[in-house]
Amino acid sequence: MQRSPLRADLLLLLVAASQFMRNEVSAGIFMSVLAAMVATIPPLKRLTNMHVLIQKGIAAAESIYDVLDRRPEPDEGDEMPGRVDGEVRFEGVGFSYPGHDRRVLEDIDLVLERGTVTALVGRSGSGKTTLARLLPRFHAPSAGRILLDGRDLAEYDLDALRRQIALVGQQTVLFDDSIEANIRYGQLADASRAEVEDAARQAHAMEFIDQLPDGLDTRIGAAGVQLSGGQKQRIAIARALLKNAPILILDEATSALDAESEQAVQRGMKRLMADRTTLVIAHRLTTVERADQVVVMDQGRIVERGRHEDLLARPDGLYQHLYHAQFREDADGESVDGPASTSDSA
Numbered sequence: 001m002q003r004s005p006l007r008a009d010l011l012l013l014l015v016a017a018s019q020f021m022r023n024e025v026s027a028g029i030f031m032s033v034l035a036a037m038v039a040t041i042p043p044l045k046r047l048t049n050m051h052v053l054i055q056k057g058i059a060a061a062e063s064i065y066d067v068l069d070r071r072p073e074p075d076e077g078d079e080m081p082g083r084v085d086g087e088v089r090f091e092g093v094g095f096s097y098p099g100h101d102r103r104v105l106e107d108i109d110l111v112l113e114r115g116t117v118t119a120l121v122g123r124s125g126s127g128k129t130t131l132a133r134l135l136p137r138f139h140a141p142s143a144g145r146i147l148l149d150g151r152d153l154a155e156y157d158l159d160a161l162r163r164q165i166a167l168v169g170q171q172t173v174l175f176d177d178s179i180e181a182n183i184r185y186g187q188l189a190d191a192s193r194a195e196v197e198d199a200a201r202q203a204h205a206m207e208f209i210d211q212l213p214d215g216l217d218t219r220i221g222a223a224g225v226q227l228s229g230g231q232k233q234r235i236a237i238a239r240a241l242l243k244n245a246p247i248l249i250l251d252e253a254t255s256a257l258d259a260e261s262e263q264a265v266q267r268g269m270k271r272l273m274a275d276r277t278t279l280v281i282a283h284r285l286t287t288v289e290r291a292d293q294v295v296v297m298d299q300g301r302i303v304e305r306g307r308h309e310d311l312l313a314r315p316d317g318l319y320q321h322l323y324h325a326q327f328r329e330d331a332d333g334e335s336v337d338g339p340a341s342t343s344d345s346a
């Protein structure tokens with residue numbers, strides 16, 4: 001397409017030249033044709049580049065319509081609790097992703113007692129993340145129901161429900177703003193400076209924030225300092241502490257942190273979990289050892305549950321196997337990154 005104007009030039013040149021050879025065209029006319037032809041080249045070139053612009057426009061429009069066409073999240077419930085107690089009950093929960101027949105979760109019966117820690121373990125793809133994502137209603141169960149304080153999750157107003165839940169994922173999204181603004185982000189815009197600092201201290205984040213040139217006012221992100229994986233996690237913990245929700249969902253990092261960050265993150269996590277109903281996708285030995293119940297998942301089902309010591313004592317159980325594959329290195333003082341886990345987070 002780019003070469004077509006040049007080919008047209010060539011053709012014109014040939015025609016003009018052939019008539020000129022037969023003395024039918026004067027030198028003056030030939031020069032006029034040539035000049036006119038040269039003048040048409042830039043607009044023709046611009047025209048051939050138009051399709052790139054048009055393609056970009058079409059791609060952008062597709063993305064916009066993709067978002068506009070999405071159905072709003074179902075939000076029929078009107079229950080607006082101030083602060084829930086935090087007892088969660090999964091009753092016969094099954095789930096398939098929309099457009100897929102395969103059940104990713106099947107017959108999940110599970111109680112998360114108020115203020116306790118439940119650690120989910122299992123191979124990659126066993127359904128841990130999907131199960132955790134049902135709680136803030138990122139998806140609705142395809143079968144069974146989930147109760148919070150004895151009420152079906154669907155009965156809650158969506159915003160009110162999500163105010164009850166703090167999420168700390170493997171990847172912490174940070175904004176190009178000060179550390180203080182990053183901790184305060186979300187519905188916590190009205191938290192005072194002292195509250196932000198207190199949360200950062202409890203998350204063991206002040207230890208590194210104090211070392212930064214402007215402390216809490218230091219800008220992070222593209223225009224400011226870059227933080228390490230462990231430091232980002234501590235910011236996420238501070239955010240969750242500030243939110244102070246009764247329910248906590250944690251997706252522990254699979255990748256290794258430096259020893260100092262690891263200890264600080266563990267202490268921050270411990271502080272965060274205290275007195276909250278916690279569901280943690282566990283990758284760390286200390287987490288499963290401390291958990292009130294460990295739930296072992298395999299192919300979307302719960303196959304074992306109990307305390308770490310009891311599960312470990314069961315000969316030939318899946319937990320035994322996972323422990324040796326995933327957590328044993330941790331017991332030797334190194335971080336966990338077993339064959340079943342994926343390694344991301346930064």
Ligand code: ADP
Pocket residue numbers: 097100104122123124125126127128129130131
């Ligand atoms: P885990 O957290 O234990 O690694 P996941 O809950 O991420 O497991 O995944 C469970 C199963 O669901 C996997 O087989 C995965 O391929 C599938 N799955 C996860 N997310 C989606 C999705 N958005 N659409 C369809 N299938 C998915």
